Amino acid sequence: MPRYVALLRAVNVGGTGKLPMTELKAMCVEEGFGDVQTYIASGNVVFSSKLGAAKVKAALEKRLHAYAGKPVGVVVRSAGEIAAVLKANPFPKAPPNYTVAIFLDDPPAKDALKDIKGQQDEQVRIGKREIYVAYGGGMGRSKLKIPAAANGTARNINTIAKLAKMAAEDAST
Template sequence: MASYVALLRAVNVGGTGKLPMAELKAMCVAEGFEKVQTYIASGNVVFSDDRSEPEVKAALENRLKDYAGKPVGVIVRTAKEMADVLNANPFPDAPPNWTVAIFLDAPPPADTLDAVKDRKDEEVRVGKREIYVAFGPGMGRSKLKIPVAAGGTARNINTIAKLAELASST
């Protein structure tokens, strides 16, 4: 049985996509996922299941669509992949709360860095299916635009570390 981390897009952020984590957990349990745990209220859930990554992604997206009445994007990683994302952080000396990985379903296109706009103090690097960003003096003032990131969802390094830890024990 594989351990997974599912990251929901645009949930409980900026007043959009309200989803109580108790409801998310209940959906996952109803789907048959085991050892279900949510982490903070921004759409993170860790669980175990025998199905493949694409199958658990589709199952959770279907449940979320039924619940929300509209599609809710879900990015799924195995426990190992989440640990790999944490270990591959190209900015280990940057503040972990101001450093994020933007999770994507597929590898970023080769021209991802060329398409970045409005970069000031931010550093950007491409990973396997992620884009890493160190925001320098803070995320709040950043105007950074990464077009390919629109289909992804970001988590800071602190959150990634906790999700990797939870997934390793699921």
């Protein structure tokens, strides 16, 4: 059965979108997903499902909307796709905790970076359905704004590596 990683947007970050991971796990189990594991409190969940990625996304978004009373964005990647995002990191020498992939539903436009503002020491590259950013001085001080990433959700390379490992594990062992 295919393994997936679902990344929730704006959950438990900066005091917004409170969602206990026990609730997220319960929602996934109620949807019939198997081998459900959450990772840290920022809306990361790994599971198995017979459904395709689009149906997984729709089911989770519907359930989260009912829970939160407002839309909650969900990005879904297969185990292979999350591993590929990690492997494609264009900044392998940058500190992994200062480097993120901003996950998008669709491939960014070729000119997606033309409207960025506030760039200082950050390096930015386009991926398949991601925008990678290496924050030279850290995210906390950055003024970087990427309009093409407005509906995405970012995870640092350390988190992506952990999620890729979790998704690759055979849950039956």
